[in-house]
Amino acid sequence: MDASRRTPRQFRSAIVPAAGLGTRFLPATKAVPKELLPVVDTPGIELIAEEAAQAGADRMIVVTSPEKRGLATYFDEQPELENTLAQRGRFGLLEKVRNAAKLLDVGTVVQRRPLGLGHAVLQAESVLGADESAVAVLLPDDLVLPHGALDAMATVRERFGGSVLCAIEVPADEVSAYGVFDVAATGEPDVLRVRGMVEKPAPADAPSTFAAAGRYLLDRAIFGALRRITPGAGGELQLTDAVALLIAEGHPVHVVVHRGTRHDIGNPAGYLRAAIDFALQREEYADSLRGWLHERLNAR
Numbered sequence: 001m002d003a004s005r006r007t008p009r010q011f012r013s014a015i016v017p018a019a020g021l022g023t024r025f026l027p028a029t030k031a032v033p034k035e036l037l038p039v040v041d042t043p044g045i046e047l048i049a050e051e052a053a054q055a056g057a058d059r060m061i062v063v064t065s066p067e068k069r070g071l072a073t074y075f076d077e078q079p080e081l082e083n084t085l086a087q088r089g090r091f092g093l094l095e096k097v098r099n100a101a102k103l104l105d106v107g108t109v110v111q112r113r114p115l116g117l118g119h120a121v122l123q124a125e126s127v128l129g130a131d132e133s134a135v136a137v138l139l140p141d142d143l144v145l146p147h148g149a150l151d152a153m154a155t156v157r158e159r160f161g162g163s164v165l166c167a168i169e170v171p172a173d174e175v176s177a178y179g180v181f182d183v184a185a186t187g188e189p190d191v192l193r194v195r196g197m198v199e200k201p202a203p204a205d206a207p208s209t210f211a212a213a214g215r216y217l218l219d220r221a222i223f224g225a226l227r228r229i230t231p232g233a234g235g236e237l238q239l240t241d242a243v244a245l246l247i248a249e250g251h252p253v254h255v256v257v258h259r260g261t262r263h264d265i266g267n268p269a270g271y272l273r274a275a276i277d278f279a280l281q282r283e284e285y286a287d288s289l290r291g292w293l294h295e296r297l298n299a300r
């Protein structure tokens with residue numbers, strides 16, 4: 001799927017905030033950044049890079065902490081390994097090993113202190129080109145499937161201008177885990193105008209059950225807004241609050257409602273679901289896994 005052929009390209013850089021400690025995955029994250037944990041055999045961050053590249057990005061800017069600087073080396077070529085695989089005729093594996101480095105350019109910026117998602121995104125501003133009027137942000141905890149949400153968001157930005165986010169409908173008692181939208185109809189199915197946005201509201205205060213799903217196509221104006229917000233939910237600088245500030249100042253913001261699958265791989269329960277979902281789509285694992293799951297569930 002090549003979005004750039006259908007709509008003029010709205011962005012070329014994808015920011016991927018990946019500076020978190022991965023506390024929900026301790027002890028594994030003592031040694032391995034959570035973005036490198038494999039979904040079946042492929043690290044989550046490679047899946048994110050694939051999605052960004054398919055949507056037209058040619059550069060991924062990974063925001064890391066000082067301790068996780070090594071994260072992006074995953075995208076380097078590995079000549080020795082590649083030679084060995086080639087000599088042994090393991091061409092299927094060779095292709096898999098080479099995939100990450102071929103997707104897009106990968107650079108890092110360091111977030112020195114854990115001051116929140118908004119602060120993480122702000123760190124990437126300094127490496128954007130002067131002509132980049134919008135940027136994509138992909139949260140690596142969220143797998144949004146099938147790919148295509150960013151294409152739909154680019155089409156909406158082309159039509160309405162401003163910024164476009166991805167929304168999913170969540171159960172009312174789960175809203176406090178998300179940024180939640182106050183929305184109005186546009187007349188187009190699954191495209192809503194955003195009147196306001198609030199980070200992690202109590203269920204009673206939530207303006208809707210439409211929640212942010214970790215995909216953002218943000219007008220460059222977001223960086224000015226990120227500099228003007230103060231710490232919000234959890235004492236952190238929230239991307240949600242910068243979006244809310246833009247809306248209050250008259251900047252158009254819309255959401256595309258995603259009706260497909262979304263996995264939260266930032267916690268073990270969601271990660272396991274994603275792994276099973278992906279494995280069930282892989283010919284070499286599907287039959288035996290399905291059989292074993294049936295057996296296991298019936299044996300309860």
Ligand code: G1P
Pocket residue numbers: 117139141142177178179180199211212213214238239240
């Ligand atoms: C972040 C955002 C939130 C969004 C969520 C999606 O929260 O702040 O607005 O709904 O990602 O996964 P986090 O999950 O990092 O607490």
